[in-house]
Amino acid sequence: MFRVSERCRWIAWVQLKMKVEFYRHSIERSDIDKVVAVLNSLFLTTGEVVSQFEDEFSRYLGCTYTVGVTSCTAALHISLLAHGIGPGDEVITTPMTFIATANAVLHAGAMPVFVDVEPNTGNIDVSRIEKAITPRTKALMPVHLYGQMCDMKGLRSIADKHGLVIIEDAAHAVEATRDGIRPGQLGDAACFSFYATKNITSGEGGAISTNDGVIADRLRKLRLHGMSKGAAERYSRQYEHWDMEMLGWKHNMSNIQAALLLNQLERIERNWQRREAICRRYEEGFSGNPNTVCLKVPAGSRSARHLFTVLVDPEKRDDVLGRLQDKRIGVAVNYRAIHLLSFYRHLFGYSRGSFPVAERIGDSTISLPLYPKLTDEEVRYVVQTVQDVTVDSGRSRLSGSA
């Protein structure tokens, strides 16, 4: 009895005090100092600091080239263009992702073709891909969902057999490995996001990593109007004329963004370790709860641990979301299956049942707070509150049907 009342008092006290944000960034003084140094310098746009970031990012990933851009959306878009993918072409991807993945295919003038996902990871189901390949298929665009890499070996062998390129949406997966492989190593290009809530962030930003020098060169042009020389080359030496060689976009990363990212790259492993520890606590905390299911990290994988999701009964998901917010816990839904969003429904005539596994995840998933600044006490509070509200919402449904 004593222990129960102690626990109640602890919960009551914690609930008065706690507010657990869905996300808090990990920007430190040293990152700010780097930005201030750029602001005090001559050169704000793409220059030395971007090159430095690109080199360090390549070194971290173990790939040859990185091209800094303004977003992962831009990265996906110009990666398709750099591989000559456009009108009349099809790109196989997943409906369980942020809309940016499929939108980038449409921006390039090509058509996204969805393939359903694995129930255990939410990643594209490699065993279903070959059935979706047509003579128009040019590329596979897998998404390493929540930080768990797709089966890149399986994808590479399908791509080689059918002469396809692989452009990885690695927005969640900077720190991930699977079977000893990292993003960008088996794909033709891997695209990253430094959006405000990603594992490293410049507020907005992105990059493409590749081992192909011709593609890297083309990406450098496509990110800046197809110009033959970037601003740094045009102004840091004797003025030189430039040419426009292709129609490019305005996707170039600035020195300000790169400065914000540089030190974060040095802390990336430490921050990953903290998120890994939090995920393990969540997984342990929920392991005895029959009303929650956690996704799996397949053997041989290290998840980048970008998002932590629990699946609950789809009938109760929105109720659980509301209750968690009532208890001042920030939540999100990553993602409702994108083929059911109005635009994609209308464009392709999709409906419920088109991709049942993705729909099931989309209807039942809840993302919980996950970031290095989350304290042990906050994690404990989230675990306890999820237990309470999932049991509660079970009870309320039972009493409602009685």
Ligand SMILES: *Cc1c(COP(=O)(O)O)cnc(C)c1O
């Ligand atoms: C965030 C995200 C993107 C888009 O990144 P931006 O940098 O915001 O363009 C693409 N794909 C996935 C899976 C994402 O989570």
